[in-house]
Amino acid sequence: MKIQSMKYLITGGAGFIGSHFVKYILKNKKDASVVNFDLLTYAGNLETLAEIENLSNYTFVEGDICDKALVEKILKEEKIDIVVNFAAESHVDRSITGPEIFVKTNILGTQVLLEAAKKHDVPRYIQISTDEVYGSLGETGFFTESSQIKPNSPYSASKAGADMIVMSYYKTYGYPVNITRCSNNYGPFHFPEKLIPLFVTNLMEGKKLPMYGDGLYIRDWLFVTDHCKAIDTVIEKGKAGEVYNIGGNNEKTNMDIARYLLDYFDKDESSLSYVPDRPGHDRRYAIDASKIKNDLGWEPEHNVEDGLKETIEWYINNEAWWKPLKK
Ligand SMILES: NC(=O)c1ccc[n+]([C@@H]2O[C@H](COP(=O)([O-])OP(=O)(O)OC[C@H]3O[C@@H](n4cnc5c(N)ncnc54)[C@H](O)[C@@H]3O)[C@@H](O)[C@H]2O)c1
Numbered sequence: 001m002k003i004q005s006m007k008y009l010i011t012g013g014a015g016f017i018g019s020h021f022v023k024y025i026l027k028n029k030k031d032a033s034v035v036n037f038d039l040l041t042y043a044g045n046l047e048t049l050a051e052i053e054n055l056s057n058y059t060f061v062e063g064d065i066c067d068k069a070l071v072e073k074i075l076k077e078e079k080i081d082i083v084v085n086f087a088a089e090s091h092v093d094r095s096i097t098g099p100e101i102f103v104k105t106n107i108l109g110t111q112v113l114l115e116a117a118k119k120h121d122v123p124r125y126i127q128i129s130t131d132e133v134y135g136s137l138g139e140t141g142f143f144t145e146s147s148q149i150k151p152n153s154p155y156s157a158s159k160a161g162a163d164m165i166v167m168s169y170y171k172t173y174g175y176p177v178n179i180t181r182c183s184n185n186y187g188p189f190h191f192p193e194k195l196i197p198l199f200v201t202n203l204m205e206g207k208k209l210p211m212y213g214d215g216l217y218i219r220d221w222l223f224v225t226d227h228c229k230a231i232d233t234v235i236e237k238g239k240a241g242e243v244y245n246i247g248g249n250n251e252k253t254n255m256d257i258a259r260y261l262l263d264y265f266d267k268d269e270s271s272l273s274y275v276p277d278r279p280g281h282d283r284r285y286a287i288d289a290s291k292i293k294n295d296l297g298w299e300p301e302h303n304v305e306d307g308l309k310e311t312i313e314w315y316i317n318n319e320a321w322w323k324p325l326k327k
Contacts, residue, residue, distance in 0.1 A: 001082070001124050001235060005031040009080040009122075011065050011113065013037070013089030013223065014044035016190045017224055023088065023229040026052050033057035035078055037071075039064045044185035047321060065109035067115070075120040082124045082235060083117045085110060090131075091193060092155045096279060098251040099154035106158035111165050120177045120238045120272025126235060127166040129181045129244065131220070132156035143289045145181070152280045167241075176240035180231055183287045185246045186223035186307065188314035192322045196308070199258060200315045201322055203265040212248070213277035215255035218284040222248030223310075224304035233298040244296070250304040260305070264312055 012018040013036035025032050038044045040062055045254055052058050063070045065087045074080070087109060089095065089102045110127065117125050133144040135150030149164075151157040169175040190197040199209045230246040238244060262271060292298045302310075315322060 003064075005033070006036045006081045007077065007079060008032060009037060009074065010034055011083070011085045012044070014040055014046055014049060014060075015090070016043070016087060017025055017185055017227060018086035019048040019189060020085065020187070020224045021228045021231060022049065022058070024225065024232065024258045026055060026058060027133075033059075035059045035061060035074065035080065037061045037063055037065070037074060040136040041089075043090065043191050044324070050312070052053075052125055059104045065113050066104060070115045071112055072119070075116045075122060080117075080122050082126065083122055084126045084128065084231065085113055086128045088159070090155070093152045093193075095153055095155035095158070095277060099158075100157040102154050103161070106155075107165065110162040114166060114175070114177075114241050118169060118173060123176065124235070125166070125169075125175065126231065127162065127177065127179045128231065129163050129179050130156065130159050131181050131183045131247070131285050131287050132282065133160040133163055133181060134285070136254070137284040137286055139284065142286045142288035143181075143243055143245060144290055146244045149205050152282055153276050163243075170241045178234050178238045178240065179243045180234055181243060181245050181287075182222035182227050182230070183222050183285060185222055185224045185227050187311055188318070189321070190224070190311075192326045196257060196261075196311060197315060197322065199261050200312050201326060203261055203267060204315065204319075205272070208263075208273035209257045209258055210252060210275045211258060211272050212275060212281060215258065215272075216253045216272075217281060218251050218253050218286065220247045220285055220287050221250045221252055221257075221304050222246065222300060223307035226300040226302055227300075230292060233292065233296050237296045244292045245287045245290040246292060246298075248300045248302075248304070249289070251286050251299075252304060257308075260308055261312070264309070265310065270271070312319055
């Protein structure tokens with residue numbers, strides 16, 4: 001779908017990936033406008049959006065995607081062309097200690113958005129999902145869009161539930177949706193509880209790196225702006241009702257990532273501290289992103305070494321952003 005002056009409702013646009021996407025759209029789509037709708041939980045941060053907050057084609061609304069009346073009001077008044085839903089509780093460890101809010105925000109919130117979007121004839125809805133809905137892989141193989149949905153954590157189960165609801169709106173009502181399922185993102189403005197920013201900032205503070213289990217958990221890492229470009233590609237060229245996997249072709253163990261960072265900061269493995277494993281920890285995720293490559297022509301532009309260097313340098317130069325969050 002390509003409309004010259006498209007109006008986006010971006011939910012969760014004060015979080016890590018959503019804020020990059022808001023900036024991506026405002027930078028790359030000349031006549032577009034963005035309404036950013038975000039509850040500003042611990043993970044939402046308006047300072048991340050300081051560089052665009054005064055643009056005339058950008059509006060911020062503070063609110064909850066579960067708040068039916070407010071969501072309805074925005075969709076009724078704003079003449080939105082597309083809803084892109086990033087809003088979520090996103091941290092697996094938090095979902096283990098407090099799963100309820102994950103079910104509420106990730107599943108109920110998604111349904112509230114979908115229902116309002118359908119009611120007000122918003123022409124397209126994009127659900128930002130995750131490769132974690134597929135569960136864990138053995139040592140070989142890749143997740144394709146038709147892999148079984150087998151989530152293991154309350155976080156991934158809530159995202160899987162949301163995906164099912166989204167697809168039901170396509171199958172039941174013919175409402176035009178897409179789901180994107182991406183691998184692990186990294187880059188600037190990532191909340192410092194997540195692995196890469198936690199490790200980078202701990203190294204900057206002279207602290208140890210907490211390593212789960214044997215450190216051999218494998219994730220496929222994608223630089224955040226490559227993810228934004230992939231979502232934009234799905235919006236422009238994707239076919240309604242389709243799921244698109246998005247991956248970086250960058251499978252690394254947590255130990256590979258730690259070693260790269262230790263090297264950069266001239267530290268050795270005595271800076272690692274092994275901590276008890278996360279319950280239900282998925283061993284390996286790896287994405288087969290050939291559908292989005294072959295059908296829509298998207299491929300990642302960053303390799304993990306360049307992306308990590310850029311990320312480390314950003315954290316070194318932006319202590320004022322992450323230091324208060326770490327407290
Ligand atoms: N980070 C990753 O590696 C990754 C990978 C694949 C998919 N995803 C998905 O991408 C999306 C964004 O992830 P992220 O890492 O940017 O998350 P994040 O935690 O950094 O940001 C989530 C944002 O949603 C907002 N939010 C939370 N609850 C809300 C509610 N009820 N109403 C409105 N806003 C609410 C928060 O304030 C925050 O700004 C999520 O849906 C996540 O599942 C993330």
